[in-house]
Amino acid sequence: MSDLSLRSAFAVLLKRDLVLAYRRRAEIANPLLFFILITALFPLGLGSNKPMLQAVGPGVIWVAALLAALLSLDGMFRSDFEDGSLEQLMLSSHPVSLLVVAKISAHWLVTGLPLVVVAPLLGVLLSLPGDAIAVLVLTLLLGTPILSLIGAVGVALTVGLRRGGIILSLLVLPLYVPVLIFASDAVSTAAAGIPITAQLYIIGAMLVLALSLAPLATAASLRVSLS
């Protein structure tokens, strides 16, 4: 009985955030446009020297993905904090750390998944070889949920602050660095035609670790921020 109601609470919350995102779809599109624009700036700024673009491409796309994720984070808890829904979430009769997973999933579906979808296009713009594009998509698929999970902790810590944005990036970006290193390394290694299973294992390990610890840390941080 309680499992059933937990599952329905999870589903209701997930659906709520998706519906809200849909009703504000213009805002949701912003990080995605930002991602595409930032990546497009590099060929414009560096000149369309193909080998060079190939060399910097994986790093550029991943840095852009990082910044786009950072930009989208604020939306995860800010409006809930301002209208009081976050207090209500904390007072739910279900464990907060599980409800937080619903919110993070919604955030990823709305902001992370689109990045994965448009990534091949950007790979083509930066003239990455086909294998590298496939790996790019794979690393983004594994890596962007980590960004949402770690980001949730950062937003939860800064949600009560009036100018939390700068601090948020100071807290979150260092924690993003390992993802960036291994993911862009995997893509450029794949471009060189070398097996990348090791990097994928590492990213997988980070994902599992973030999945099991970040929700707890987020719930604890929200508790602190609301008190």
Add this chain to the structure above:
Amino acid sequence: MTPRRKKRLYLVLIILAGIGTATGLALTAFDENLMFFYSPTEVRAGKAPTDHPFRLGGLVTEGSVERQADGLTVRFELTDTQEAVTVQYTGILPDLFREGQGIVSKGRLGADGVFVADEVLAKHDENYMPPEVADALKTAHEQGVQGTQAKTAVQ
């Protein structure tokens, strides 16, 4: 057990399982090739990229360092005691560069099998000792090697 305790226990178990899985994945990754540089053996075996810059690490082979006429370009062999790769570098070498020393160099592998480096870094080891001790150790080691050889010969 109260339902609350039970729930908490499940949660702890899930988290522990998560951490365990993560560790397992990470350890699997370390069994694969995840490294800062390639060794000469791997280069010889064709594991290093051909049209991509990479790092090559190894020991400078004794007696292999030759300076070109321009005084800046150096050629030397890097070895991991199994295989060796010839490295060519133009520029100023670090203090610690000498024969027998560990080196990490970054560059590309040419079609002729020569590694053209655009950066040479000297990797020093974790041993610290005064020169006289190092000498003494070296002699002792050589004697030790001779000793074992003598033993083998006797047997």
Add this chain to the structure above:
Amino acid sequence: MPELAAELLECERNGRVLFSGLGFSLQPGQILMLEGRNGSGKTSLLRILCGIRLPDAGLVSWGGEDIFKLGPDYHEHVSYVGHRDGVKQDLTPRENLRIARAMGKPNPDVEIEDVLEFFDLYDLDDVPTRTLSAGQQRRLALGRLLVTRATLWLLDEPFTSLDRHGIDRFEKLMQEHGEAGGMVALTTHHRVALPDTKRINLSS
């Protein structure tokens, strides 16, 4: 039904002690009014009772157990309406209530339609909450109290933006909740005509 008890509560904000050594208990059927000047810590006390805010010292217990240890097991008995309504502006009143119901322990005896009806929101149930007036939004927030089986209502200035009719109606609702064995703790500046209320003044 368990009772809510507070022992030696202390609360400080930015190094200033708002109250300390505060103790009281709330039995089923009782209504507790928290009084005091602005900034005397009424809202902080309510949030401590909710379990959102940690007291700097002391203990709040529900049926003899620390509410912070009980966590969600305590929250299934609690419904809180704070300064901020806690409704999503882009969702309709009906959607808002459906979410509130799923977050707590749903009350099977109450239909969402009845709640909307009771708070005069029935005709507005398919427009975004953003288009509702402040008083209507407040009524929607109060509607949350009915959709779950919460017995303890914690209300921070529940009468804000309500008209005379709404106030009377809600007073009556609180009274009925008390008669049915529920408990209410509220802060308000309105003179409330409720029998059998307990009062705590934080300013004295």
Add this chain to the structure above:
Amino acid sequence: MFMRWFHELGSPPYFYRFAGRLIPWLGGLCLVLLVTGLYLGLIVAPSDYQQGESYRIIYIHVPSAWMSLFIYVVMAACGAIALIWRMKLAEVVAISSAPVGASFTFLALVTGSLWGKPMWGTWWVWDARLTSELLLLFLYLGVIALYSAIEDKRQAARAASILAIVGVVNIPLIHYSVEWWNTLHQGPTVTKFDAPSIDVRMLVPLLIMALAFKLFYIVNMLMRARCELLSRERNSRWVAELAEADHG
């Protein structure tokens, strides 16, 4: 007995007085060790068979790097205590440790860079050890920034504690990076399981310096903690009494 002492130490006025009495002693000892360590390390110890005189920077670099990790772990542990048992003093110790730890991390990075240029041939290289140590600096700065951004200091301390605990995942990464990856940075010397591969005349000054740095941290942290306590408890009776005694 011990628990009672521990509990007493947890009360701010007691800790304030206790730390006040401890500081001059520890500070003096720290100074003596620092001078001895530097004298032995820079003048008495022999030069290295490979690196000559340049290796002497280990007397600053290695203890700073150790302290950067040690202080982070202390900070996170105090943070955990502060979160679980809501102990005021643990909050204060955690938050007072952060600036000292950040300074040591910075010092380790700078001295490492100074060492790297002549030895490796580069000021900086993005290998695992160096990158993860740089991340540690950012983690420290994040903790400090978060703490100062939140107005209510108790809330701030708890938020900073959570961040510190989250950042702990970086610590094993730094420590084991030289073993897990083929880094440019050399492997551990003193802490490896078999006998340290360093001459004893070089090891002794290193250990003395390490102890001196540890004492420096404790003294500095205690001084900061005293200030923090005074500013947090400025409205309490014991601070008022203290101020009165000072004036009178």
